[in-house]
Amino acid sequence: MIALCTKKGFAMRFKTTVVSALLTCSVFVLPANAADLQDTRKIAFPVAQDGSHVLVVDTHTHSVFSDGSVWPNIRVSEAVQSGLDMLTVTEHIDYQPKFADLPNLDRNRAFEVTHEAAASGAPEILVVNGVEIAQPDASLGTYSGHFNAIFLNDANALLLPTRKNLPPRVDWRKAVQGAKAQDAVIIWNHSWWDQGRTEPQTFHQALLDGKVIDGLEVANADQYSESAFRFALDHDMAIVGGSDLHSTQQSFFDRTGIEQRTSTLVLAENKTEAAIKQAFLSRRTVALYNHTLIGRERDVRPIVEGALTLHVVSISQPGDPFGFGRIALRNASSSPFSLRRIGDDTIMDAGALITVPVYGEVVLAFKSKAGEQRPTMSFEVLNAQIEPHTPLRITLK
Ligand SMILES: [Zn+2]
Ligand SMILES: [Zn+2]
Numbered sequence: 378m379i380a381l382c383t384k385k386g387f388a389m390r391f392k393t394t395v396v397s398a399l400l401t402c403s404v405f406v407l408p409a410n411a412a413d414l415q416d417t418r419k420i421a422f423p424v425a426q427d428g429s430h431v432l433v434v435d436t437h438t439h440s441v442f443s444d445g446s447v448w449p450n451i452r453v454s455e456a457v458q459s460g461l462d463m464l465t466v467t468e469h470i471d472y473q474p475k476f477a478d479l480p481n482l483d484r485n486r487a488f489e490v491t492h493e494a495a496a497s498g499a500p501e502i503l504v505v506n507g508v509e510i511a512q513p514d515a516s517l518g519t520y521s522g523h524f525n526a527i528f529l530n531d532a533n534a535l536l537l538p539t540r541k542n543l544p545p546r547v548d549w550r551k552a553v554q555g556a557k558a559q560d561a562v563i564i565w566n567h568s569w570w571d572q573g574r575t576e577p578q579t580f581h582q583a584l585l586d587g588k589v590i591d592g593l594e595v596a597n598a599d600q601y602s603e604s605a606f607r608f609a610l611d612h613d614m615a616i617v618g619g620s621d622l623h624s625t626q627q628s629f630f631d632r633t634g635i636e637q638r639t640s641t642l643v644l645a646e647n648k649t650e651a652a653i654k655q656a657f658l659s660r661r662t663v664a665l666y667n668h669t670l671i672g673r674e675r676d677v678r679p680i681v682e683g684a685l686t687l688h689v690v691s692i693s694q695p696g697d698p699f700g701f702g703r704i705a706l707r708n709a710s711s712s713p714f715s716l717r718r719i720g721d722d723t724i725m726d727a728g729a730l731i732t733v734p735v736y737g738e739v740v741l742a743f744k745s746k747a748g749e750q751r752p753t754m755s756f757e758v759l760n761a762q763i764e765p766h767t768p769l770r771i772t773l774k
Contacts, residue, residue, distance in 0.1 A: 417636055417637070417711070417735065418458050418459055418460075418630070418636065418637055418638075419458065419459060419460040419637075419711060420433045420459055420460045420461075420637055420638075420640060420665065420711050420712075421433070421460050421710065421711045422642060422680055422683065422684055422709075422710045422711070422712075423683050423684055423709045423710065424683055425644055425679035425680050425682075425683040426678070426679040426680075426682035426683045427644075427679040429644035429645060429646065429661070429679065430644070430645050430646070430647060430648060430652075431642050431643070431644060431680055431683070432462040432463065432642070432643045432644075432645050432648055432653060432656075433459070433460055433461050433462050433463075433640055433641075433642060433643075433665075434461065434462060434463040434464075434640060434641045434642075434643050434653060434662075435456070435459075435461055435463075435464055435465065435619060435620050435622075435638065435640045435641070436465055436467070436507070436525055436527050436564055436592075436617055436619050436641060437465070437467050437509070437525055437564075437566065437594070437597070437619025437620060437621045437622075438452050438464065438465065438466050438467060438619075438620055438621070438622045439466065439467065439468060439469070439509075439621070439622065439623045440452060440466050440468065440487050440490075440491075441475055441479060442466075442468045442473070442475075442479065442481065442484075442486060442487035442490075443468035443469040443470075443472055443473055443474075443487075443509075444469060444472060444473075444474050444475075444623060445468075445622070445623045445624070446623060446624050446625075447624070447625060448490070449466050449487050449490040449491040449494060450490065450491070450494035450498075451625065452464060452466055452491060452622070453491060453494040453495045453498060453499050453502060453504075454498070454499075455622070455625070455626040455638075456495075456499065456502050457498075457499050457502065458626065459626070459637065459638050459640070460711070461502055461640065462501075462502065462503060462643075462648055462653075463502065463503040463504070463505065463643075463650070463653055464491065464495070464502055464503070464504050464505075465488075465504070465505050465506070465507035465525075465527045466487045466488060466491045466504075466507065467507040467508055467509045467525045467526075467527065468484065468487050468508055468509065468532075469508070469509050469511060470484055470508040470509065470510055470532060470535060470536070470545065470547055470552060471510075471511075471536075471544070471545050471546050471547045472511070473544050473545070476544045480542060482539075482542075482544075482545055483533060484508060484532035484533050484535075484536065484545060485506060485531060485532050485533055488504065488505075488506040488507070488532070491504050492504045503648070503649075503650055503653070505527055505528050505529075505650055506527075506528070506529040506530065506531075506532060507525055507526060507527035507528070507529055507561075508525070508526055508529060508532045508535070508556070509523055509524070509525050509526075509566065510523070510524045510525075510526060510535075510547065510549050510552045510553050510556070511523045511524075511549065512549045512550075512580065513549065517578060517580070518570075518571035518572070518578075519570075519571060520567060520570035520571050521568070521570070521571045521572075521578060521581075522549070522578075522580065522581070523565075523566040523567060524553050524563055524564065524565055524566065524590070525563070525564040525566055525619070526552075526553070526556030526557075526559075526561040526562070526563055526564075527561060527562050527564065528560065528561050528562050528650070528654050529556055529559055529561045530559045530560075530561075531559065534555060534559070535547055535551075535552040535555045535556060536552075550580075553584065553589060554589065557589050562591045562592065562615075562654060562657045562658065563584075563589055563590050563591050563592070564590070564591065564592040564593065564594060564615070564617050564619075565581070565590050565592070565593050565594065565614075566594050566597065566619065566621070567594055567597040567600070567621070568593060568594065568602070568605050568608070569600075569602040569604060569605055574602065574604035574605075575593070575602060575604045575605045575607075575608040576604075577608075585612060590614065591614065591615055591657060591658065592609075592614050592615030592616070592617045592657060592660075592662070593605055593608060593609040593612075593614040593615070593616065593617060594617045594618065594619050594664075595609055595616055595617065595618065595664050595666075595671055596617075596618035596619070596639045596664045596665075596666035596671065597618070597619055597621050597639065598619075598620060598621045598622075598629065598633075598639055599629070599632075599633040599635055599639070599667075601664075601666045601667075601669070601671070603765040603766070604765075606664075606671055606762070606764070606765050607764070607765050610673065610764065613660060614660065615657045615658075615660045615661075615662045616641075616660070616662050616663060616664050616671060616672045616673070617641050617662060617664055618639040618640050618641050618664030618665055618666050618671070619639060619640075619641070620638040620639050620640060621639075622638070626638055635667045636667070636668065637665070637667070637668065637711070637712075639664070639665065639666050639667075640664075640665050641662050641663070641664055641665065642662065642663040642664075642665050642670065642672075642680060643656045643657070643661065643662050644656055644661040644662070644663075644676055644679070644680070645661070660673070661675075661676055662676070663676050663677055663680060665712070668712040668713060668760055669760040669761070669762060670712070670760065670761045670762065671762050672762075672763070673763065674763040674769065677761050677762075677763050677769050678763075678769060678771070680761075681714070681758055681761050681769060681771060682771060683709075684708060684709050684710035684712075684714075685706065685707070685708055685709075685710075685714055685733060685758075685771070685773070686706075686707050686709070686773065687704055687705070687706055687707075687752075687754060687773035687774060688704065688705045688707060688738075689702065689703075689704055689750075689751070689752070690702075690703040690704060690705050690740060691703045692745055692749070692750060692752075693745050695748055700744060700745050700746075701725070701742055701743070701744060701745065702742070702743055702744075702745040702749075702752065703740055703741065703742050703743070704740070704741055704743060704752060704754070705738045705739070705740045705741075706731070706733045706738060706739050706741065706754075706773070707733070707737075707738040708733040708734060708735060708736065708737060708738065709736065710735070710736075711735055711736070712735065712760065713732055713733060713734050713735050713760075714732070714733040714758055714760065714761075715730065715731075715732050715758070715759040715760045716730065716731040716732070716733065716756035716757065716758060716759070717729060717730055717731075717756060717757040717759055717768070718730075718731065718754075718755075718756060719755050719756060719757055719770065720754075720755035720772075722743065722754045722755065723743045723744040723745070723746075723752075724741050724742070724743045724754070725741075725742045725743055725744060726741060726742045727739075727741050730759075731756070751774050752774070753772060753773070753774040754772070754773050754774075755770065755771065755772045755773075756770070756771055756773070757769070757770050758770075758771060
């Protein structure tokens with residue numbers, strides 16, 4: 378009954394028929410603002426201007442099979458809420474603080490449980506195997522060498538032999554190399570945690586020189602690192618955002634006030650594991666952090682230009698002595714766009730900054746030039762960064 382009413386309360390937003398909603402569901406109607414809040418968690422971008430599908434991927438989560446605190450099926454329901462196209466549960470391969478209660482030596486098990494949960498409840502979500510491998514030498518920094526291996530075939534093949542009923546162990550270097558030998562995509566996680574910025578140590582450099590590392594997190598949970606962004610650009614790495622969820626997604630929202638989970642937008646030919654993997658290998662990824670797109674111009678531009686469009690609402694006819702027109706800037710994505718006016722526009726009724734709301738539009742008056750039928754407007758998109766401190770510039774017509 379509650380679920381039914383919740384659904385009707387949600388539908389109310391579109392019908393705006395308060396009376397009928399009250400008649401059908403007088404007790405448990407979800408308040409309209411709560412429904413809005415719930416919906417704004419969902420990440421969605423239309424097809425990019427270059428024809429690529431913009432898929433939403435999280436490469437970094439945990440469950441009780443390592444140091445997370447939820448069963449993997451919760452990760453699937455959270456992925457539904459966030460609109461993910463692909464999910465990985467990347468357990469620490471050799472760190473199981475719950476081992477006394479959950480003495481499972483099978484390091485593929487979290488993937489299998491997640492995969493089964495998605496297959497039965499959310500088949501639209503692709504689930505791939507992954508693990509997080511950490512170098513353990515504290516003198517090198519506690520967090521300076523955490524690597525996710527995703528699109529992995531067999532996590533157990535990376536383990537060292539152990540005596541029965543003891544937690545699994547790895548040689549981290551061999552584990553990373555072994556994952557690479559399985560054709561996994563390797564991502565260097567939260568590289569700024571020890572130093573405050575991304576500074577490779579000798580062992581990182583050896584992995585970079587050996588072309589072992591494919592991607593770099595520039596955003597992790599509620600953090601974004603400009604030095605990591607710079608590093609990823611300079612080293613031809615896939616630009617990645619990972620939620621690194623350990624507890625529930627809702628607790629992340631509550632703790633940070635951030636509206637959507639940190640994730641990666643992937644420009645893929647289609648929604649298949651193979652196409653998404655190819656996109657990581659081709660570096661066609663953009664990190665999404667708190668409604669900011671972070672990536673190369675090659676990838677950020679088609680995403681923004683696929684989502685943000687200019688439409689002429691009215692335009693003055695030749696001979697009109699007033700010469701005013703109206704344009705609508707429309708946003709077909711789940712992130713609001715924050716625009717700064719640049720260039721020689723003739724917008725009459727906006728300040729220097731314009732926000733185009735989620736799935737919405739702003740209508741602006743402009744002074745049209747004689748005979749002009751297609752006005753041209755240029756903006757900086759402040760929440761689309763193509764280099765540190767460098768917003769994307771677009772011209773809409
Ligand atoms: Zn980590
Ligand atoms: Zn992690």
